[in-house]
Amino acid sequence: MTPAIRVKTWWTILRICLEERLVYRGDFALGTLMRFLPIVTQIFLWYAIFEAVKDSRGADDIGDISLGGYGYTEFVAYYLLTMLSRAFSSMPGLASGIARQIRDGEIKKYLIQPVDMLGFMLLGRIAHKVAYYSVAIGPFALVFFLCRNMFRELPPEAATHSLFTLAAFLASLVMGFVLGYFLEATIGLIGFWWLEVTSILFIYMLFSFFLSGHMFPLDMLPEPWATLVDLLPLKYLAYFPSAVFLGKVSGPDLIWGLSVEVFWILFFVVLSRWLYHRGIKRYSGFGG
């Protein structure tokens, strides 16, 4: 197959997935905008915590307070960046969708038609994300503009000062997307054995919430937790891109971090392929 035909096929899949996303306009727009609510509550929560700490320490200004090495503005900057990272790495409905397709037999079409399921779904997911960003870019820009003061006092390694860091940040966002896709696809493919993956997905979500940096910056964690999260792939889904942007990871650490991320991506690509091939061998074509 010539590359041109391959690209044309990808483009068609992408286009059709995109069209499908736009069918239910109202639900889509509302769903996109609603995702900004949690970040607002989190900012207020930390504001309240800092206020309380300020009062108990008898400090004059909230800016003098530092928790686990993070000042208030740094916290807010961190959360905004985490929100951006998660906009790339989160895969709503992917794992449960794969398991459902296995259970109700919809997966048959990938076995019958000359198309690769994981590749096809990856394109579907890209379309999903493109549709999301095209709507979310407005609110994202607004929030970052309103909080622009939070990004004033960053170190010289931060992406606001260094083109190299900015490039590394963008790379970590894109890789976070790929990692998130293959990680959740792997969980979904367990459906070949268990049929229902809701509980395992729940456990994954729970761990991901705390250990990816979604809830708090991971470098606040004491040992042995710090080492643990460092060994897990979850930090690349939220913490790592934000830390790169803020200049907390730089130089050899940054190169090392990106290399480990590449390793994790390859790991989950291979694992998901392997599960898929094992899975379709034992698949019994449920549902008529």
Place this chain on the structure above:
Amino acid sequence: MSIIEIEDLTKSYRVYQKKEGLVASLRGLFRREHRDVEAVRGINLTVEEGEFVAFLGPNGAGKTTTLKLLSGVINPVSGTARVMGHIPWKRENAYRRRFALVMGQKNQLWWDLPAQESFRLHQQIYRIEPQAFERTRDELTDLLKVRELLRQPVRELSLGERMKMELTAALLHSPDVLFLDEPTIGLDVVAQHNIQKFLKHYQAERNITILLTSHYMKDVAALCKRVVIITQGRIEYDGSLSGIIDSFSGHKVITLQFAEEDAIHNMDRFGEVLEREPPRAKIRVPRAAVAKTLAAILAEHMIVDVAVEDPPLEEVIASLYASVDDAQAAREAQPEKSSVSQ
């Protein structure tokens, strides 16, 4: 070489056996009893290019499992199958571009989008040349009379219209082999007839090979010269539709209309009385005894009208299914083999 060659194909499923109730559910968390359900038990079949073959059989007989094996959805336990020289469950793209599977109960089109978008996707993944694609699409949708519905979301189509779109999608890449699993299920008589007419025309024109499963005898009678009856995972019959009656029914049905009303009460002597509706009666007699019985009745009674017919095909097939069931039950009188695993 035949286009489809199947040798000793077997497939069994492991099915979790759960007893009723909550306690059993809790126990099922730790220990599960599985039973092996043998869906296909050694099928041998060859199909030549251009044949239109019907698979008949009761629900759960293994018809759909056979189609799934041939389309590579599932892997067999043992045995071989070759379709156009390919082993289906290797799922090579070279094979997948040359066949299609249509399931009457499953939807392959994108639910929220117009059918033409799904067709466009098929064009790309099956790599159909643009001109050929447009020509085939227009030809198929004209034949099926759904061309004006191409731009309507699939979810807003009627069941019949959707099935026609499914067929179009399946045939866009001009497959050489087509598997149809109950394509007319749930359709009204008119839609059924339209799809039959289309399939007949298309098959004759392209000389493609079609395997069809259906519970509608009308589909089968209209389309297939060759019928394969599968029951309990085995092939019970392979031949023409009319041959089923010759092979499995040793009886004929005689309908008699008498001049005198009470003659019908006398019929038990001649054969099994199926219907008594004065002055008419229907009796069943062995095929070999038809002439003798008729002569004997004529000698005793005044007859106004007489008809000698084969029993209805559906009836013959139903009794065939039932007899195989009985034989199976007798064979498996010993307890079912079950295994316990963690």
